[in-house]
Amino acid sequence: MHTPNQEQRRLLTLLEVAEVLGTGERMARRIVSERRVPVVKVGRHVRVWSDDLDAYLESNTEPATRAAKR
Numbered sequence: 001m002h003t004p005n006q007e008q009r010r011l012l013t014l015l016e017v018a019e020v021l022g023t024g025e026r027m028a029r030r031i032v033s034e035r036r037v038p039v040v041k042v043g044r045h046v047r048v049w050s051d052d053l054d055a056y057l058e059s060n061t062e063p064a065t066r067a068a069k070r
Contacts, residue, residue, distance in 0.1 A: 011040060011047040020053060031056075 012020070018028040032039055032046055037056045040047045 009049060009051050011042075012050055012053060014046060014048075017048050017053060021057075 014028045014032065015025055017031070018025045021028060021031075031037060032048065037048050038052050040049065
């Protein structure tokens with residue numbers, strides 16, 4: 001039985017991680033190698049759960065600040 005959250009959750013390749021982050025694949029590899037996000041090993045391939053990547057982005061999001069009035 002699938003719940004709505006499980007249907008949205010999917011395994012991403014490093015290239016897809018880079019696309020989501022708007023960076024190159026090298027940065028995605030660095031994030032994975034530094035264990036900033038949990039990974040799934042599928043044979044010799046590395047994958048990242050989409051919701052783990054979302055959690056990583058949420059934890060690294062800083063709130064906007066108001067500009068000082070002059």
